[in-house]
Amino acid sequence: MEGFCYYRPYSNPEFESLIEHINPPRVCIDNEACKDCTLIKVDSANKHGILLEVVQILTDLDLFISKSYICSDGGWFMDVFHVTDQFGKKITDEALIEYIQKAICAKRNSKEAQICPGREVRPRHVAMECTALEMTVTDQPGLLSEVSAVLTELGCNVSAAVAWTHNHRGACIIYVDDQEMGKPITDQKRLSYIQEQLQTVVEAHHKNGEKQTVRLTTPSTSQTHTERRLHQLMVADEDYATCSDCGGSVGGGEGTKYARIHGMSCGCTHVSIDTCKERGYSVVNIRCKDRPKLLFDTVCALTDMQYMVFHAAISSNSSIAVQEYYVRRKDGCTLDTENERRRVRQCLIAAVERRGTQGLRVEITAKDRIGLLSDVTRVFREYGLSVTRAEIGTSGEKATGTFYVTDISGRKISKEMVEAIEQKIDGSVVVHDKTPNKKYNSNTSEMEDRPSLLSLGSFLWSRLERISGNFGPVWS
Template structure:
């Protein structure tokens, strides 16, 4: 006789239910610090909430000079020290209102309606996120002329590129095109046409690939809640395993040169360094990332930790001159720490890749980024 196995039922609205009972508290403080604005967030905790917060601030081109994070138990508390690109405090009331609303999950739907069609939509909304376009994703070997050839094929097939983002890292490339039907205007929904476009683009990507080399071309129709484009680029390059070539620079400042143990940046060294240590008494793995400071650095590292299913319980992030220091106290989502050398090595490589992908001055290998938005969009 078969015995039925029962699984506990978890209401899919549970997270939002908790948020409605304990709504996030967001405080924009311009009084405490002389040279920056403090953005303080207290909220019910959930996986990925840190990335959500950082993503909101990053999309506004705000500079995060320091951050203190704590999420032990069921509550998340964070303090961000932020300025605008010129190093000024945030004084624009409409910007402050947007941040207060955007950092609170229960208010986001209302906020989206509020800025829909307004003059502020171009300045404040999420970037490269669309439920109105067909999305083309590609990964493969980087080579001169690749994006140009793909764009030419799309133009020949009467597809209009509304916007595009692309990264290259080492010899790998990843790009996302947001495409409209150039004839009928709007997303491309005909399955046969989608298959034709995908086939033509696969031929372009495959043309210069050696047999057995990794490559991928994928078209998807419009859908609600699409992943943030730059986070998606991290995911695409991670799936393409671009991180396999990443190593610390090998200088004595790296400890053992493999990203483990203590380290200090040697003068003149611009390489990124990662160390992972075990804090057994508290049950944490402690991850230290030291690199040249740059915009969106925090977003890039938190993307990797979140997508690799690590939970950040405490963190401290700061920049001193040209250098940025990030310290994370983490566990895997299943509660385990990083005990094996294989796990530590993979996380080290992935964090180094996250630092390198966006900024060409960090890594001596080929590495660049590209972004395009049609003026008619």
């Protein structure tokens, strides 16, 4: 089936919009069909990217998708999601159910789709009202700390930030506004000056010839979802170039067979690509450790590589996720060459790995104040710990943060360290043990059985040390 192209008629975006208007999406949320999860059924006119739009809405609410069945042949999109909340329970909150229905059926960028009644404020994924700073750099400790300090010196308030690192590369998006006025920075001369100063800081951390980019953009109503944009930045930075499957070649023939057998006995990410000659599809299989937002990351990668998903089956069992996609390129062709298949495999492995978690999880709650994050990360540094991933947010006067920390010497977090952090922040600290349902509570000095909390929102850079200035208000 090499070079096979399936006929696909010309599609006019205005005509697709008209079809969607005539046949708007229908959403059914069923709590009766399954005893341990909620079924969300979506029927809609099909268009490129609609699967990603729906998955994005669900994952932004920290809902966990354990199974999904997707079909979009014949110009119609039909999907069934098996969903639970972050505690593994059915979705019973009427306000949340109403929001899901409105968000999927409404225009994705409308104000109606951005407001979620009855939900606590969380770090926001899209900050269209702010000036956005985008950077891709070599991953180095302390760089984001220096960048944040420069922004503060230049009168910029950091209202939200998200960053990932992978394969020694880093991508970061920071939303800023004017510190005094509290409004977006739109003056081109000032933007150019800020960009020049940041470029100087970044270049000081890079050798001649090392890739790095710094770009400031003004607010836009068509701004891309932050985490999707991070995937795009890292793909453009080619962080996937060295990704490989631990089973060796995974692209047809004996390599595929070996990888599948080997993949059953390890927790690494395995991707294989076959051809369904009867229907003219390329079949992409992914097997990896299950985690929150995994479906979003893989669908995001396929969508941005211009592949359309016609059928899919997604499931997770005993912490392992299995995903099978029947795809064609947007032009109707299957994956033609081994080079194309290799790139798809590498990009999918990278999409899975970028959000991978390392270290123990430390959850912190305190009264919001200037320099709070700096104090917390300084204690980590004094105790020889590195932050590999972190997320912060504020709600009113309350600040919350989740940090993943590691120690190259293998030492565990001590009670003394927990007490030191509490003293610095005048708040509470909870350290989760490597065992998923165990955690250390500083109030009782004991390990407790409690469910693990999943993601709250945006992520900060690897080995983050501090962010200078206020915790700006961050919205969901």
